[in-house]
Amino acid sequence: MSSGHVPHGAEVATSSQLLAGVRVCVTGFEPEDREDIRKLVQQFGGAYDAELAKHACTHLLAAEGAHDTAKYAAAKRWGNIAIVPFAWLQRCVEEKGACLRVCLRRRAAFLHGFCF
Numbered sequence: 001m002s003s004g005h006v007p008h009g010a011e012v013a014t015s016s017q018l019l020a021g022v023r024v025c026v027t028g029f030e031p032e033d034r035e036d037i038r039k040l041v042q043q044f045g046g047a048y049d050a051e052l053a054k055h056a057c058t059h060l061l062a063a064e065g066a067h068d069t070a071k072y073a074a075a076k077r078w079g080n081i082a083i084v085p086f087a088w089l090q091r092c093v094e095e096k097g098a099c100l101r102v103c104l105r106r107r108a109a110f111l112h113g114f115c116f
Contacts, residue, residue, distance in 0.1 A: 018093060019046030025057045028066025029086075037061060037089070044093055054078050061086055 024041045025048075026034055038048040049057055052071045059082045060075040075081040 016043065017045035018096060019044040021058070022046040023049060023056055023058045024061055024089075025049045025052045025059075025071060025081075026061045026063075027052075027069045027071035028063030029061070033063075037086070040089065040093070052081070054080070057081050059084055059088075061089060 019041055022041070022045075024037070024046055026037055029037065034050075041048045052060060052074055054074075057075075060071060062069075062072055062083055062085060064085065066072055072083065075083050
C-alpha cells in the first residue's frame with residue numbers, strides 16, 4: 001500500500017468477533033480510507049478511535065510512509081501500542097484472527113514493529 005489507500009473487495013471471514021478486545025487508531029490514511037477501516041474494525045468486533053489514547057488503543061494502523069506522524073511517534077514512545085500496517089488487519093480478518101492470536105502471543109516482541 002504505497003499510497004495509504006485501502007484496497008476494496010477483499011474476501012473476509014464471517015465471524016463478527018474476530019477483533020474483540022482490539023482498539024484501533026490509524027495514521028497516514030486518507031479520510032475515506034479511515035472510514036472504511038473504522039467500518040471493517042467494527043464489523044469484526046473491534047473498536048475504532050480517531051484519537052490515539054495511551055491506555056485505550058491496542059493497535060495503531062500506520063499507512064506506508066507514516067513513520068513521521070505524531071501518532072506514530074507517540075505510540076513508539078509509549079511502547080504499549082502495537083504499530084501495524086493495514087496488511088496486518090487484512091490478514092487477521094482473512095485468516096479468521098490467526099495473525100491476531102500470533103501477535104498476542106508475541107506481544108513483547110512486536111510492540112515496536114510489525115507482526116507477521
